[in-house]
Amino acid sequence: MTNTTTPRGDAPSAPAPVGTGSTGTRVLGAVALVLVALTALYGLVISPPDRQLGETIRIIYMHVPTVSVAYIAFIITAVSSAMYLWKRTEFWDLLGASSAELGVLFFALTILEGALWGKTTWGTFWEWEPRLTTSAVLLLVYIGYLAVRAIPADARTRATRSAIIGLVAVVNIPIVHKAVDWWRGLHQGRTVMSTIDPEMGGSQLVAMYLALLAGLIVFVWLLIHRFRVAFLAERAADSGLEHAIEQRRVEGATS
Amino acid sequence: MADYLAQIRLVLVKDLRLELRSRIALGQVLPFAVLVLFLFAFALDPDGDVLEVATPGLFWVTVLFSAVLILQRTFALEADDGVLDALRLSGLAPSAIFLGKVSALVVQLLVLEAVLAVGVAVLYDVTFSGIGLLVLVALSATVGIAASGAIYGALSARLKSRDTLLPVLLLPLLAPVLISATRGFEIGLRHEAGGGWSWIGLLSVFALAYLALGAVLFRPLLEDA
Numbered sequence: 001m002t003n004t005t006t007p008r009g010d011a012p013s014a015p016a017p018v019g020t021g022s023t024g025t026r027v028l029g030a031v032a033l034v035l036v037a038l039t040a041l042y043g044l045v046i047s048p049p050d051r052q053l054g055e056t057i058r059i060i061y062m063h064v065p066t067v068s069v070a071y072i073a074f075i076i077t078a079v080s081s082a083m084y085l086w087k088r089t090e091f092w093d094l095l096g097a098s099s100a101e102l103g104v105l106f107f108a109l110t111i112l113e114g115a116l117w118g119k120t121t122w123g124t125f126w127e128w129e130p131r132l133t134t135s136a137v138l139l140l141v142y143i144g145y146l147a148v149r150a151i152p153a154d155a156r157t158r159a160t161r162s163a164i165i166g167l168v169a170v171v172n173i174p175i176v177h178k179a180v181d182w183w184r185g186l187h188q189g190r191t192v193m194s195t196i197d198p199e200m201g202g203s204q205l206v207a208m209y210l211a212l213l214a215g216l217i218v219f220v221w222l223l224i225h226r227f228r229v230a231f232l233a234e235r236a237a238d239s240g241l242e243h244a245i246e247q248r249r250v251e252g253a254t255s
Numbered sequence: 256m257a258d259y260l261a262q263i264r265l266v267l268v269k270d271l272r273l274e275l276r277s278r279i280a281l282g283q284v285l286p287f288a289v290l291v292l293f294l295f296a297f298a299l300d301p302d303g304d305v306l307e308v309a310t311p312g313l314f315w316v317t318v319l320f321s322a323v324l325i326l327q328r329t330f331a332l333e334a335d336d337g338v339l340d341a342l343r344l345s346g347l348a349p350s351a352i353f354l355g356k357v358s359a360l361v362v363q364l365l366v367l368e369a370v371l372a373v374g375v376a377v378l379y380d381v382t383f384s385g386i387g388l389l390v391l392v393a394l395s396a397t398v399g400i401a402a403s404g405a406i407y408g409a410l411s412a413r414l415k416s417r418d419t420l421l422p423v424l425l426l427p428l429l430a431p432v433l434i435s436a437t438r439g440f441e442i443g444l445r446h447e448a449g450g451g452w453s454w455i456g457l458l459s460v461f462a463l464a465y466l467a468l469g470a471v472l473f474r475p476l477l478e479d480a
Binding site for chain 1: 407423424431464
């Protein structure tokens with residue numbers, strides 16, 4: 001079933017979409033699957049272990065895409081938040097919220113991978129490594145966004161609250177970065193967890209770029225579907241209300 | 256401009272007058288903050304030098320928790336009696352209302368910090384040196400806490416779950432302030448050379464960023480949130 005855009009508050013006679021897929025997303029989904037398979041092939045089988053990191057480099061192939069996608073998601077949320085406060089349209093509100101949700105998901109994955117990497121490398125699940133700490137703080141900041149999103153309110157109020165948090169939170173990202181870097185004594189340069197080693201060569205580099213591309217395509221696919229689900233949920237809430245009003249009218253007529 | 260400053264002063268004076276008449280911050284939050292100093296001493300060994308070493312961190316954690324209480328109090332007053340709506344209708348510029356509230360919060364927090372400073376000096380046997388650095392760290396951190404706190408305080412004021420929501424929203428946001436203020440205090444108290452200014456710089460960036468953001472966002476915040 002193709003995605004049908006029903007105008008807000010339209011009569012129930014309009015064809016109700018039953019799914020979130022469309023030709024475009026099916027193609028995108030197929031591309032994502034192929035890229036994920038190729039990433040697995042290169043990341044797990046073809047590429048050799050790293051000279052310094054050994055087999056744990058295979059976690060990095062996952063780690064770099066998830067953290068990059070999470071930051072992209074939060075930037076999309078911030079732009080959508082600003083656009084919502086300017087344009088006041090449902091599109092920007094739902095896009096920002098969908099993106100924030102995915103950002104939290106990918107950040108949680110990042111922290112999980114970081115913990116697994118830490119267990120194999122340092123012997124502990126958690127070290128106060130600058131990038132991991134930054135991710136944890138920002139995850140908590142954005143969990144607040146989702147908490148506010150979950151509070152029942154009329155659409156405009158909820159959207160305004162979310163947009164404000166989306167903007168307040170994104171300003172925090174560079175400040176948390178600096179504070180944590182200085183706190184952990186990392187004044188400049190990069191950490192093992194966050195950049196591609198320049199000495200990385202051949203199939204390792206292929207695996208890394210494949211993983212980045214796969215992560216990005218998977219994110220776009222998820223974002224489109226999440227947005228459509230959010231859109232349909234709004235329509236369902238509208239029609240639920242209309243249905244309830246209709247029922248009360250019938251009750252009033254029969255009593 | 257003079258009119259704008261007068262608007263800020265109006266809100267500032269109103270908030271401080273409310274506090275002076277109700278004495279919530281003075282009569283309840285301040286004793287709470289001092290109580291927390293005692294709790295830390297009970298939890299950690301007061302005979303060793305743990306307390307003295309941890310003083311900068313304990314000081315700022317106490318300030319953050321107390322700030323949440325002051326914020327809840329400040330904005331609950333507004334929301335419960337529909338004052339936020341009245342402020343909206345008053346014709347004052349939303350950014351002036353924001354800056355007025357931030358100023359009132361800064362005054363209250365600075366009083367609290369002064370009392371806490373005396374508290375740690377007496378209870379944890381801390382000698383204050385490097386006063387200039389400590390004052391600048393405290394000032395920049397306090398403006399940052401007040402500015403971000405006023406945004407989230409106003410945002411959560413009208414919600415039934417505001418008491419639990421505000422700390423969940425605000426405390427992670429203040430993580431860089433806690434880190435920077437604590438490091439700044441450590442450097443100040445230990446006479447360490449250098450380093451302190453970069454923390455003040457970071458705290459100032461935080462404060463200015465949220466002052467600017469709050470000034471812009473307070474209109475939609477008052478009208479729709």
